[in-house]
Amino acid sequence: MKYSIEVLKTYNIHYDWKTIYVGINLDLISYVEISKYAVEFLTNHTECENSLILELAWGAG
Template identity: 45%
Template sequence: MDITVDIFKQNKIKYDWITLNVGLELNLIEYSDIVNYAVEFLANHLEISNQNFIQLACGVDDFDYENLLVDI
């Protein structure tokens, strides 16, 4: 069963990077949810210049999402 970030939004459940990391570790969410959240996060936090956020927002397939999330 896949859980998408949209379920959190629809039910007004607060979530953050930790929530997404746990969801990824439990194979409940997809990488695309993390990419979408990173894009949304950067759009709402223009002052952020951390490369981890930027890499997540780019959605490249050949890097380690888990390690990036842990670093965040």
């Protein structure tokens, strides 16, 4: 069973890139969630110009 980051939000659980990484390694979250988190991250960090995060966000479309 795969989880989404929405579950973490629902239960008010802090998450970040490390959480996403562990979730992927344990096969608990799908790769789509990486793109969703990248979009969320860029929305909250508009000054970010990290090309890798920008590339991940493009996968959400």
